[in-house]
Amino acid sequence: MPSHRSTLITKNLFSSCLRAFVPPCLLLLAACTDAPPPASRNVALPARTTPRVDPVISSETWTYNGKPGKNIRTANYTIYTTQASSIIAARMPTFVEAALQNYTSSLGLLPPPPGQLETFIMSTRGEWERLTKQLMGDQASIYLQIQRGGYAAGGRGIYYDIGPSDTFSIASHEGWHQYTQRTFREGLPTWLEEGIATYMEGHRWEGATPRFLAWSNTERFDQLRSASAKGGLLSLQEIMNTSPQELLAGGGPMPATPTKESGGGGLFVRAVGSAEDRLLTYYAQIWALVHFLNEAEGGKYRPLLESLVSDAANGRLRAKLAGSIGEQAARSAVMTRRGPAVMLAYFGGDLGALSMEYSSFIGRIVRPGSRGLIVEGRSPIE
Numbered sequence: 001m002p003s004h005r006s007t008l009i010t011k012n013l014f015s016s017c018l019r020a021f022v023p024p025c026l027l028l029l030a031a032c033t034d035a036p037p038p039a040s041r042n043v044a045l046p047a048r049t050t051p052r053v054d055p056v057i058s059s060e061t062w063t064y065n066g067k068p069g070k071n072i073r074t075a076n077y078t079i080y081t082t083q084a085s086s087i088i089a090a091r092m093p094t095f096v097e098a099a100l101q102n103y104t105s106s107l108g109l110l111p112p113p114p115g116q117l118e119t120f121i122m123s124t125r126g127e128w129e130r131l132t133k134q135l136m137g138d139q140a141s142i143y144l145q146i147q148r149g150g151y152a153a154g155g156r157g158i159y160y161d162i163g164p165s166d167t168f169s170i171a172s173h174e175g176w177h178q179y180t181q182r183t184f185r186e187g188l189p190t191w192l193e194e195g196i197a198t199y200m201e202g203h204r205w206e207g208a209t210p211r212f213l214a215w216s217n218t219e220r221f222d223q224l225r226s227a228s229a230k231g232g233l234l235s236l237q238e239i240m241n242t243s244p245q246e247l248l249a250g251g252g253p254m255p256a257t258p259t260k261e262s263g264g265g266g267l268f269v270r271a272v273g274s275a276e277d278r279l280l281t282y283y284a285q286i287w288a289l290v291h292f293l294n295e296a297e298g299g300k301y302r303p304l305l306e307s308l309v310s311d312a313a314n315g316r317l318r319a320k321l322a323g324s325i326g327e328q329a330a331r332s333a334v335m336t337r338r339g340p341a342v343m344l345a346y347f348g349g350d351l352g353a354l355s356m357e358y359s360s361f362i363g364r365i366v367r368p369g370s371r372g373l374i375v376e377g378r379s380p381i382e
Helices: 004-010 012-019 089-103 125-143 164-183 190-199 217-227 237-240 243-248 273-301 300-314 316-326 327-336 340-345 351-365 370-378
Strands: 058-064 068-074 077-081 117-122 150-153 154-162 203-206 209-212
Touching: 058 077, 068 089, 068 243, 077 089, 089 117, 089 164, 089 209, 117 125, 117 164, 125 150, 125 154, 150 164, 154 164, 164 190, 190 273, 217 273, 217 351, 217 370, 237 273, 237 351, 243 273, 273 300, 273 351, 300 316, 300 340, 316 327, 316 340, 327 340, 340 351
Parallel strands: 077 117, 117 154
Antiparallel strands: 058 068, 068 077, 150 154, 203 209
């Protein structure tokens, strides 16, 4: 059975495509005292650990719906929370700053966000629902389908307390989407946007300090190993072309109108049986795919992966694609965010050869004895 935490985070891709069916929300808020302020615009690397320095620049009282909380400001984040005293509120400033350091350095150097990233951590689901209605307006009904946890939208992270472990795990995954929504000039293909988000999940605590270890993700590993043993892995072609709706429903493709804001989010829509298992396998495989592009064959694809992510961040992705597949096809690939065009343009024109290497890489990950390395946060490819 998949773990509860893995199931929570796995619903992110479905949410990102759900948002693609609707126009971007305006995120306009009513001018009331309890409303939140508007938004401001082997080669495995060592684990990233935040320096043991308090990142909090200021902490002030913030009242939401009559309930006192805190407005905590760090170098890159403004955190609003109704949890005036809790381990989540105490550790979140350090956690998000460490996560951002990981986002901007673990797959090459990436630009910092252009301004403060707003993160909301509500004590209860009721508070979170009220906030979602204020922030998302006409789009709120979509987000209110979330079963537990939270989402990223319009460069904001909007969560509620579901326990420290799950809340921090969701914040690390959704935080990547929050960062790219505000910072990237072009969207990554969905398989890579979500794959990197899963790659960023792995962490452990050393006292009150988070340490990010991309391999430290037993939920993804266990699902990958289970699917491999049952012969249930998706092909590389399926990964790049399949939507989460198709995986959940087992039906045909659904039309979408992608937007920059649709790149990630956390609608943890309930799925059951084999549909949920397929979606969990998808997430496990895109987690493995990012590791493959980062470490396979002595890291031969790593510079290409770094170039791809950097190109999307700096608005060069479409131009790069146009040089190899033409302007019209490049426009389509960037707009739909699916298909093999990006993979082939950056990592070679032979999808069959890439598929064979990827399958072999998965085999090495799930070989007997490798789980102990995953638990330790070490690469099983070493």
